[in-house]
Amino acid sequence: MHHGEQPPDAVIRIRHRDDPVGLVTEHDAVERAGAYPTLRLGAPLFGYAVDLGGGRWRVHELVEETPQAARDALAHRLRDRIAETADADLLAELTAARTVLDWQKVDEVTVGGCRHRVIRADTFVRFGPDGPEPPRPTDPDPRDADTSDSFLGGTDLVADPAEPTGLGAAVLKVELLPARYPRAQVPADVYADSVAAVRAYPDGVLLPTRFAVAEQVGAGWQPTSRAVATPQEARDLITFEFRWLVPRLADPTEAEAAEYRRAADRIESTRASEVTVLGRRFRVTRVETLLRFSADGPEGPRPSDPDPEPPPEVHFARLRAEGRLPDHP
Structure with missing residues (x-):
């Protein structure tokens, strides 16, 4: 990840916390920044948000890998609202917006006077000499994943770049706002878009930390899972892989399969965030997410973002033209 100059007009407001939990959390953030000093910019995430006015946006479904998947999620929500409303004018607006999507x-x-925007967020992972940053002691980590409180687990949140943050989050924003892809590691259009975004969207909101599984491969690390809301959910992904996917997809010997089962048992009993089995090293890693903002609202998809899927009705029309889908009755 490359750091340029701090973007213009970036104002970061700090809320000082003097409660014990807040102080410990801030201390953890400072310590981890020193132990894992390198931030690497990862793949973007997409979702949609609704303009609440006053610079505030309600964020929904920020879990998609492509802009079209986010458009489809927004269209699905509009269909649900069509079924819920009895207001003729709102029904007409919802139907028109859904048809466009x-x-x-x-x-x-725009529906009911509110803008609905497909949005894009950057993801980041801290790295140190021993690899990616694992969960912190102060990260919420319920054993029952269903009790997690995160917009990624189904609860929406309101993003407001003017809202003050704690000191640790403010320091992290200072690091992330000027971040762009390294010129030598990405195509020219991806680099150019990332540079332009720093200036066009000078403010930002840090969203709840996510967690994913990474495996050490040679001298580097590769992500092996989607990002989820809590460390425990990421551990569950590891144990599911060891108990169910490896035996069915990797064709291990019985002795090897038994080693994977024992490794899964160790994770469950100790709630460890790292495990090594048969020479393979896995780690639960923290993933930070930044939603960039301008005065007009959150960043949308960039021209260089991969967006291969067509809108659904375009796709269906192609299938009908090829004779692979029956015509409408």
Whole structure:
């Protein structure tokens, strides 16, 4: 990840915390920044947000890997609202917006006087000499994943770049706001878009920390899972792989399969965030997420973001033209 100059007009407001939990959390953030000093910019995430006015946006479904998947999620929500409303005027607006999304790659629609925008967020992982940063002692880590409180687990949140943050989050924003992809490691258009985004979206909101599984491969690390809301959910992904996927997909010997089962048992009994089995090293890692903002709201998809899927009705029309889907009755 490359750091340029701090973006213009970036104002970061700090809320001082003097409660014991807040002080310990801030201390952890400072210590980890020293132990894992390198921030690497990862793949973006996409979702949609609704303009609440006053610079505040309600974020929904920020878990998709492509802009079109986020458009589809927004269209699905509009369909749900169509079924819920009895207001004729709102029904007409919802139907029109949903139809546009079904046929066109449109990243903003207005319904009921509110803007609905497809949004893009950057993800980051800290690295140190021993690899990616694992969960912190102060990270919420319920054993029952269903009790997690995160917009990634189904609860939406309100993003407001003017809202003050704690000192640790403020320091992290200072690090992340000027971050762009390294010129030598990405295509020219991806680099150019990342540089332009730093200036066009000078403010930002840190979203709840996510957690993913990474495996050491040679001298580096590779992600092996999607990002989830809590460390325990990431551990569950490891144990599921060891108990169910490895025996069915990797064709291990019985002795090897038994080693994977024992490794899964160790994770469950100790709640460890790292495990090595048969020479393979896995770690639960922290993933930070930044939603960039301008005065007009959160960042949308960039021209260089991969967006291969067509809108659904365009896809269905192609299938019908090829004779692989029956015509409408």
